[in-house]
Each structure stands twice: as C-alpha cells, then as structure tokens.
Amino acid sequence: MLALLPQLVLTGLTVGSIYALVALGFVLIYNVTGILNFAQGEFSMLGALFCATLLAWHVSLPAAALAAAAGVALVGAATERLAVEPAFGGHPLTLIIITFGVSMAFRGLALMIWGADPYTLPEFSPGPALVLLGGVLVRQAMWAIGLSAAVVAGLFVFFARTVPGAAVRACADNAFACRLVGISPRRMALFAFTLSAALGAVAGIVITPIIGATYDMGLGLGLKGFVAAVIGGLTNAPAAVAGGYLVGLIEALTAGYLTPGYGDAITFLVLLAVLYLQREGLLHGAERRRA
C-alpha cells in the first residue's frame, strides 16, 4: 500500500490548498474583529457562481473572476454593515448565530438564483496533469497552492509594511487605543469583511475547476477551512495555511488507507483534539469576552 502514498500526498495537497485559502479568510476576520464568521464559506460559493454566470454571458475568464471577486467584496461589506455591525458589542454567541443566519440566507438565495445544479469553470491553464514521484498533480492545484502562498505573502507585506495594515493589527490588539489615535475599529471590521469576502471569492473561483460549484458548497468548505484555521491557532495566517494542508492530507490519507466516508469524522476528531489540548482557563475566556 506504500505505492499509494505519493498520490495520496499530492491529493492531500490539492484539497489542502483549497482549505488553506478558505482558512485565510477566517483568520483575517477573527484577527480584526474576534468574530468566527461561519458565513465565510458562502463567500467562496458566491464567488464561484457569480464567475460561472459571467462566463456564461461570454465575459473572459480573468475579467469574470475579477468582477466576481469585486462583487463578493461588496457583499462582504454589506454583510458587515447590515448583519454584523448592528450586533457589535453584544454577547459573542449573538454574533455566531448571526453569521449562521447569514450563511443560511446566502445559501437560500443562491438556490433561488442558481438552482441546485452544479456549475463549473474551465481550468486556468488547461493541460495534462503533472507527474511527481509516481503521483499526479492537477494543474489547477498549482494555481490554488500558488495563490495561497501569494495571499500569505501579500498579507504579511500588508500587515508588516503598510500603514493601514499596521492600523488593522493595532485594532486587533487594542480597540480602545485604536479609537484614541483616530482609527475606527468599526471601519476596520468593515475592511476585514470586505477583504476576506474577496479572498473567499477568489478561493471559490480557483477551486471550482477542481470540485465544481453548487449553492450548498459553502457550508462544507467553510467548516473545513474553519478546522484548518483553528488548527493553525486562528490568528496566524501561515499556520492557518499549514492547517489547511494538514486537513487535506488527513482526508486523503484517511480515504486512501481507511475508508473515505470517515474523512470528515477524522478531520473533526483532529479539531476536537486541537481544541481540547489548547485548554483555556475561565478567566482567560472571560477576559477575551470583555475585550
């Protein structure tokens, strides 16, 4: 069965690159607002379906992808303004339930607009898959892997080297101090949702040639991205990407050596293990709540 390994690893990397991209969106929002955005996967779904529709209207792929990402960024901004912002400062569970609601609303709207049929997008650079160590890597996976690396690099440069990036970081650290120096945490939250919606949309567009796009893809994708982000510690972008690849590998290895149906169960077992091992004291949780 060792002969399977190279293929399983490459499969894991392909799927992992998808989860990594989704996980980055979570990390961005969590870092700035402290919110776990359960609707993150829906941004990917919307991006993919927008893009597929534009393509059907004979827009070229790059233009369609950009337009879709921009459109979803607006959706992200609207989400923050209409659903999240009014409940800011409430109980954290309120915000969690709200993001669940947003997720359902998007899923329902997508079903009304696009129906239940799966859509697809052409590969960005069609051609035969690459053969590595006896395993095969789809070309589109290279795009996904490259993109997640680029986004991590981009976020790093943004946060470490630019003024707005520093402001976002400052807000994450101390909302009060931020207000003192004239940066509005609310504006930062808006910014985080917008950016992470665009990021999610791009993720959705890049992965659609591999897995297709349906109105209900968001929840599953979001949950996996979530697990990846949590494994990475929720605040660290490179770690979240690593988490994504780890989840992908776990799934592929489970599928290869156990039975595929258990993939989800194993993934979430890992999530539970991570959660349980990072035990937090009572006060710790309470202090964060007050912040």
Place this chain on the structure above:
Amino acid sequence: MLSLSRKIAGLVLTVVVAAGLLLPGRPVLGQGAPIRIGTVFAVTGPASSLGKPEKDTATMLGAQFAGGIGGRPVQIITYDTESDPTKALLLMKKAVTEDNAVAVVGGTTSPESQAMADYAMQTEIPFMSVAASTTLSVPTRAWVFQTPQRNSTAAAKAMQYLVAIHVKTIAYLYRNDDFGQDGLVGLRTFAHYNGMTIVDTEPFAATATDLSALVARARVHNPDVMVVWSTPPTASIAAKNIRQLGLRMPIVESHGAANKAFIDLAGPAANGVVFPSGKLLVAGQLPVGDPQKALLVKYARDFEAANHYAASTFGGHAFDGITMLADAIGHVGPDKAKMRDYLEHLRGFVGTGGVFNMSPQDHNGLTTKDMVLIVIQTGTWQIWK
C-alpha cells in the same frame, strides 16, 4: 400586573390554538371537485438536482391537466421534502389526509421512497416511487410501484457493454447508500454469470469533493474497467479523477450520470464514458419506429419551454408516474383500489422510461430493452453501436 411567564404562556396558548384552528383539514370534497394527485419530491437538499426537474415536471403536468380528465378537473399538489425521509413521510401524510389525494408520486431518494412506501402500504394508497433502488419493487408490494429503470436493470444493461468489450476485471466505485449498494448487488450477480471478477469496491460519500485517493486505491488492482455508480457531482469527479491520474481504461457509469450536469462537471473526462440510460437523452437519434420517440421528443420540448433548462430522465420518472395515474383515473375513476388493480395490469404503457408492462409479480415493468447504452462523444450523447 400579570407576571411575565403568564403573558408568555398566554401567547403560547394563542399559538397552539391558532395551530389547531388554522390547520384543520379542508372539507371533504364532493363530486365535481378536483381529483388530487400528491407529489412529494426533494426539491431542495442534497438530492435537489433530481428533485427539482421532478417537481417542475409535476407543475408542468398540473397545467396540462387543469382541463381535467374524464370531465373532472385534476389537481397536482407538489411538496418539497428537503431530501429528508421524515419530511417526505409527513408530507405524504398531508397529501393523503389533508388534500385527499387519490395517489402519490415521489420519493426522490431511496430512503424517502422506503419511508413513503411503508406508509402507502399502511393506508392503502397507490404510490409511484421515482427512486431506482431495486428493493422498492423486489419483492413486489401491493400498493407500491416504481417508474425508473431499476438498478438491477441498469446493471444488466451496463453488463451488455462490459461483455462486448471483453472485460475480465472490474473496479467498482460507488456512492455509499442504497443506490450504490444496490448497483453492486446487481453487478456482482451478472459479473459472476459472465465470468468476470470485481477486483475492488470503493465506497464514497455523496458529499465527497475529491476521489483521487480512491481511484489510486482501485488502480493498484489493475482493473480492465472502472464502473462508477453515483450521480453528479461525485459521478463526474470520479471520471475526472480517473483521467487525471492518467488511467486509460474504459469508464462505465450508471444511469445516475444521465444528465447534462455530468458532462459539464466532468469536462473532457466525460468523453468516452458509457452508461445505461432511458432513451430520453437520445430521443432524436432513435429510429423512427421506436414507440417512445414521439413522446420523448414532446416531453423534452415541453419541459424546456416551461422551465428553460434541459429535461433529464429524473423529470421523466415523475412524468411517467403522474401520467400513469392519470391514465388509471381516466379508465377506472378516482378509486384507490381500482386504480391499484388497473396499474398492476397495465401493459404496453408508453412512458419516458420505456414501455411499461406491469404484472402482479413486477411493479416496475421495465427491462433492459427499455434502456440504451449511451456513449459521450465530444460532450454529446450518442447511442453506443
């Protein structure tokens, strides 16, 4: 000052009473009132790509039947189960007790159909299942009929192709539910009979997004052919992953791949895939003498005109169930027992799934003759050979 809990309790009571008053059944319908046929499909949820065309077909037929059958208007009630067997059961109950439906069509997925079939037996009402699971009509149950080609029939049809290309070893990739398991049972029987071996079976979940690990596992056994028993998107993903891993052996899919979504999602990997199917997809290519040709062409045209998307065999299953019931009503009137007897002896009924020849031993009435083998060539369906 009333206490808060009392106020809340008051509200609760209001709602409960409202529920009691608002929901009671409509008065029993007398002569001249419309005859109702209940349809219960998975319009949303995981099986929605099957259930949506089924519902749209029912709606379309509803408009056609508005004129009535035998002088009495016929009304088609449609309900959505969200692919949930419990909701399917409840909605069937509603159709029967509340709408006074004389018969029910539905049960998009096998679990839904099983739950509904049990209820049909309890209340003695004709039920036309649109799910493909063999166990729905083998053994036969008095009130349960099945309109899609059974899984075993499809497996037998697929076997004709495997025999023709002289396959010895088979790897079977299947969706791990009734549909895939059922196909495996059929395939196993026929493979044994034809001296073939199933060297590997790989179950996967309906929600899987990547099957290359599974394909890699199957590859180890060096099969002559990959047989995939599922519906899109997993049916497409499997074909795609097989080709992506550079495997060149033939791919055989089930009648679950008989829709446009399969080709769209699988892309170039769909080319060369062979699958057994009802004749709807290749209606135009059928010889002029084919008894189904006229019906299939008309159904596809009507469906597309009404719904702005291509007809699929799934909608056809609903079409067959509803038109068969309409036929029964036309001949024996809206009497459940008489309808059942009529349906059980229905012979030569031309539907989209084939020419139905029912009997007390066979509540499906279709054979491999009602199916064709379709090969996908440059993204289009062609009759194989």
Place this chain on the structure above:
Amino acid sequence: MSVDRTTAAGAGHANRPDGLLLSVEGLCRQFGGVVAVDGVTFGVAPGEIVAVIGPNGAGKTTLFNVITGFLTPTGGEVRYRGARITGQSPPRIAGRGIIRTFQSLVVFSEMTAVENVMIGCHRWTRTGLFEAALALPAAAREDRRVAEAALGALALVGLRDRADDRAQDLPVGQQRLLEIARALAARPELLLLDEPTAGLSAGEARALLALIRRLRADGLTFVIIEHNMDIVMEAADRVVVLDYGEKIAEGTPQEIQRDPRVIAAYLGEEPDDAAAAAPLGRAPAP
C-alpha cells in the same frame, strides 16, 4: 437587621500552629515574560484587616486572582486554615469561605439587586438539581430563607429600598455596594475586597468603613486592596505594600507611612496619580 452569620462565627479559631487564617508563601505569577507577582509572602490572622497597597500595576489584583483560584500561580503556595488551596478552582475556594469582590464591577446586570444578592447565598444553600427538578417543598422553603437573607444583606449596605431595581440601573457606587452585599450574603470567613470605595461618595465610604469594622468585630477577616489612604490608615491593622510584583514592605499603617522604600515607590510613579500619592503626606487618623 443583621446577616445570619453562623458560619463565620468559627472564624476566630484557625486550626494552625501559627494561628494564621490565610498564608501566602513565595507566590509567583508570570505572564509570558512579565512577572506580575514575584515571591510574595504574607499572612492574615483571623479577625484581622489587612490592606494591600501599591502603585497601579503593582500586581495587587493579580495577587487576588491567584489567591481565589482565577489564576494558577507559577510558583509558591496559598494556605487557608493550614490546608493548601493553591490551584483549586474558584468555586471550591469560594466554597471554603473566601469571597472576593472585583475592582472592575462584576454584577449580574440583567437581574434585580435582590436577585444579585440571592446568588451570594449559593454557598450555604443546598438545593440540588434533583430537589429543584421535582420542586420539593424544601426548595421553596429555602427560596424564602434566601430572599430574607438577601434583603438583610442589602439593608446592611443601605440598598434595601433598591431591592427590586435592575442592577444595571443603579449608579456605579451603589453597584459596588451591591457587590459587597452579595459577598456578605455568602457568609464568608475571609473577605477580599478589591478597591471597595472606588466610586463611592465620601459619606458612603465612611459608612462602608463602619460596616467593615462592625463585621470584623463579629469575627470576619478582611484583605482589602485600597487606594484611599485615609481608609487604609483608619481601617487596616496591617499593610502589605507591593511594587512591581514584589512585597517591598509590611507593617502597621504608621510604619508603612515612614518606610522610605514605600515613599520611593510612590514618588517614582506618574505624578498625576493623585489618589495614590497625595495621602502619604497626611497625618494618620486618630
């Protein structure tokens, strides 16, 4: 009206050779690289009032958090009546009779004042899930006892007439008194008060001081973090001074006032911290 203080009555007889009710030995707490509490040692005798003072950020509240189990120490130990309680959970420590209040008000803001105080009675009441689920008569009887005790505790701090107001509708000073009433309703043996007079008017602070003394006369023991030096000088038997997490001095208020290290610690602070710095020049209260 007075609180039923049967439990606290035994407070005068700590079963330890050194006679201490609470002893803190070499207690440390680090946050990453920052040492918030650094090897602090002191003891509290039954019936004593000990004040803990120090500049802002000296580690006073962290000390309370470690003693009451909200933070685990990174070194040292806490003993209560001779038994090690280091690292026990906050409810267990509270269960032993060590009750605290918070510098940053922690009231149950959606509840009425009396309901807040009723929760204080949790420690000495017994109705469990089973009795409550079946609504046994004992549960209802206990409810009545609790309500009476809570009203009594409210009366002690002068909030009897605000019993049915929502806690969040009370002014800050009264919320602080509410928290103290709630702590008293728990029938504590040792009361840790974190800046009890912050936000109180001068009159309210005097009343509180009187109450503390009266309760001490009944046998209750206090550790108080306090910035108001008038109160410290007047109420405390002993003062423990912290600076940068270390204990820099301990003694009677008079000794502390003259201690050069204490003066240096306070003078080294931001000059605008008037509450801490100004009272040092004042004469001790008679």
Place this chain on the structure above:
Amino acid sequence: MARSGGGRSRSVTLIVLAALLAALPAAVSSAYVMTVLNIIGLYVIVTLGLILLGSSGQISLSQAAFYGLGAYASALMSKDLGWSPWATIPLAIVLVAGAAYVVGLPTLRLAEHFFVLATLGVGIIVNVLMVQLVSLTGGASGLRDIPGLEIAGVRLATDRQFYYLIWALAFAALLLARNVTSHRTGRALRAILGSEVGAAALGVEVSRYRMHVFVLGAAYAALAGALYAHYIRFISPSPFSLYASLFFLIMAVVGGLTNIWGGLLGAAAVTILDQGIRAELPRILPRVGGEYQTAIYGLLLVVIMIFFPSGIVRGALDMRRAFGRARVRAAGATETEPIQGGTA
C-alpha cells in the same frame, strides 16, 4: 422570594395549558394536523434541552446528534435485541446522557465559540458514524420496521394516541425544565449566564452546572429521539444532521434562548412556519417551494438576533413594557420588574 404570589398564577397557567393541550385533539379532525402537533411536541422537548443549555449561556450544535443517538439507540435495542420499547426508551436516554457526560468533560472547558465549534464537530462525527456504520445503522438508507409502542397489549397506532403520549412527556419536560431553572439551581444558571467569573467567585460550581444542563439537554433530545423512532418507525441519518441542529437552534432563538416558555413557543412557531412555507406557499404561488425556506430562515435568524436577542416574545413584551413604563412613571408609580434572563 419577593414574588411569592407569582407562583400561584404560574400554576394556574400550567393547569390551563394542560387542559388546553388535552382538549386540543377534539378540535382537530385531520390526521395530518395531529402529526404536525406530535412533531411539534417532539421538537418542544428537543428545544427545551437547548434552552436549558442556553440558560447557562451556551449554545450547542450537537443537539440533533443526541436526538439521533436516542432514536438509533432505542430503535436498535428494540429491533435487534427484541427488548420492549418501554425499556429501551429509558435505556437510550441513560446511554445518551452518559455519552453527553463523556463528551462534556473536555468540551465544557472551552470558551464560548470554541465550545460551539466543538459541539459542531461532535455533531458531524456522530452523523458520519450513522451513515458509515452500515451494518449497524443501515447507513444512509436508514432503519425500517422499528417496533411500535404498546400499552397493555393495545398498540399505539393512531396519531391521536401518540399525541397524548408525546404531549404528556413534553409537558413533564417543560415542568422539569421550569423547576430546574427556578430555585437555587436556576439562580446559579442565571448567574453563570450573567457572568461566569462573578458566579465562580460566589462559589457557583460553573463547570458542574454546565455539565448538568448539558447532560440534561442531551437526555431531553434522546427522549424525543427515542419517541420519534417508535412513532415514525423509520429513521435515517438525515434528520439528525448539522442542518437539524441549526433548525433546533432557530427554534430556541425564536423562543428566546434562556426562556423555558420560549421552547414551547419557538418549536410551535417555527414548525408551523415551516409547514406554511413548505405546504401552503406552493398552493398560492405554484412556482415557489422550499427554495425560499432556507433564505427565510437565515434572514429570520439575523433579524431576531439583531432586534430581539432574547426571543420574539420577550422582545415584544420588552417593547410594550417600555411604553408601559413611561406611562407608569408619568403616574409616579413604580413597577416591579420580572426577572430578566439576559441575552445569549
């Protein structure tokens, strides 16, 4: 306490409610409506379990998993071992409560959103097992021919008979939940909801109470699940998925996450809305179906959480009271405020 008079009025309310529930079937002629009422009864029990947890300030997404575990446990024991359902239902409850205890040990340590995440994970794992353990559970195709219930040799066959069984148990569950959230335990739960730190500082064993309500909530779900299995006599994994947990959460949120009466109201309102969207809307607009439902639920959740975070009833009452208070104040009188459960 201060409102000793409230106890009597609440007892009167309960008696009136019981009488109404007992009389309701007489007003209902349709078997389908009886079925819906029965399903509401089951959902009331499940939702009450969630609200018990909510009353300590937590939400769980494993409620559907416990509901399903109860159903599968009782169904399998009665079907495969041939035991009487009257024995397997309590056994299933005990088993699920035990499972919840084991799950709760590490999970309840987690701070709020990590707790939600962990319960979500547990829910998904349980559902995967239901689908995958085909030889035991029948997999995605489900379990059929589950034994029905008999009382003294008489088979409970009609919806009406089940109505009395289900609603008697739902009523008992309501009473029990109301009692647990009153008295000392109720005060402790409200304290935890208000401030964990404050509660712990007063000796409230926060984690023990959390465990109590978590296990009790799971037991509620298991009771409903076991009843469901012997009532519908067919189970499959899909009604116990993550979607179902979200559905129960919606019921709890509509009723008010900390409000026991909200459990009754939320389950009834959402189920009726559900039936309305699914069954009545297509009658008016033939082209419209379940597609709208998900979107409507999602928007409902968002709107409720923003405008009525303590549930629709409480929200409406708060608004009325705000007007009322202004009037009272103008008259120079003071009003005793009822307990506020807080928001969650």
